[in-house]
Amino acid sequence: MKIAIIGTGNVGGALATVWSRKGHEIALGVQNENEFKGKNLLTNPNTTLNSISEAVKKSELILIATPATVAIQVSKSLGDTNGKIIVDAMNIVMGRGPIGFTNTSDAILANTNTKEVIKCFNTTGFNNMENPIYGNEAIDAFMAGDSKRAKSLVRDLALDAGFAECYDVGGNDKFTLMESYAFFWINLAMMQGLGREIGFKILKR
Numbered sequence: 001m002k003i004a005i006i007g008t009g010n011v012g013g014a015l016a017t018v019w020s021r022k023g024h025e026i027a028l029g030v031q032n033e034n035e036f037k038g039k040n041l042l043t044n045p046n047t048t049l050n051s052i053s054e055a056v057k058k059s060e061l062i063l064i065a066t067p068a069t070v071a072i073q074v075s076k077s078l079g080d081t082n083g084k085i086i087v088d089a090m091n092i093v094m095g096r097g098p099i100g101f102t103n104t105s106d107a108i109l110a111n112t113n114t115k116e117v118i119k120c121f122n123t124t125g126f127n128n129m130e131n132p133i134y135g136n137e138a139i140d141a142f143m144a145g146d147s148k149r150a151k152s153l154v155r156d157l158a159l160d161a162g163f164a165e166c167y168d169v170g171g172n173d174k175f176t177l178m179e180s181y182a183f184f185w186i187n188l189a190m191m192q193g194l195g196r197e198i199g200f201k202i203l204k205r
């Protein structure tokens, strides 16, 4: 799949790397092609360096992994996203986010012309995107958004990244719940001292 990565730091870099190794075509979209986080990503296979709008133009799916504070600015910088899927990995942490919105996905929907925004890869640390394996099993991913077509493709990408399953949490009305769930992980990992090497998994019987 042709994937644009907007935000090439911890999260964008981890997913760009695992997806490039799975054969996806990765277009890094950066503000300044001479100076950006994640220059080492250019040594990955199938990976090109682009302006943000060029990366979007050549891709079917766009991952946004920038700070939530710039969600509106980044959304406006993408150009035409009609018919493209946007995957939102951002979280509003400690109230720092797009003004007027309770979650970043609604800010993306309001400032782009795609109708297909999926919140995913926000509920666990980037270290778990680099390696979701714990012992003999992998942790799970979670996603929300109205588009069933987009969720099917995003689930495939989560499995490509090594997650055991990517559970469908519901529609756009679950975007804020997804950010709360992310904060649950952040709270356990950072505030309660468990550290980043923890992950969530659904058990069934």
Ligand SMILES: NC(=O)c1ccc[n+]([C@@H]2O[C@H](COP(=O)([O-])OP(=O)(O)OC[C@H]3O[C@@H](n4cnc5c(N)ncnc54)[C@H](OP(=O)(O)O)[C@@H]3O)[C@@H](O)[C@H]2O)c1
Residues within 6 Å of the ligand: 006, 007, 008, 009, 010, 011, 012, 030, 031, 032, 035, 036, 037, 038, 065, 066, 067, 068, 070, 073, 074, 089, 090, 091, 092, 093, 121, 122, 123, 124, 125, 126, 127
């Ligand atoms: N860290 C985690 O474990 C984790 C886990 C899940 C979700 N998240 C969420 O994922 C997002 C990214 O976190 P991160 O840790 O990956 O951040 P990070 O390492 O600081 O990377 C942020 C990236 O965003 C880019 N950026 C900043 N402002 C931009 C703008 N106006 N336009 C385009 N790109 C811009 C930066 O570009 P430059 O290279 O030009 O500086 C950098 O590549 C956050 O919303 C965070 O809440 C983080």
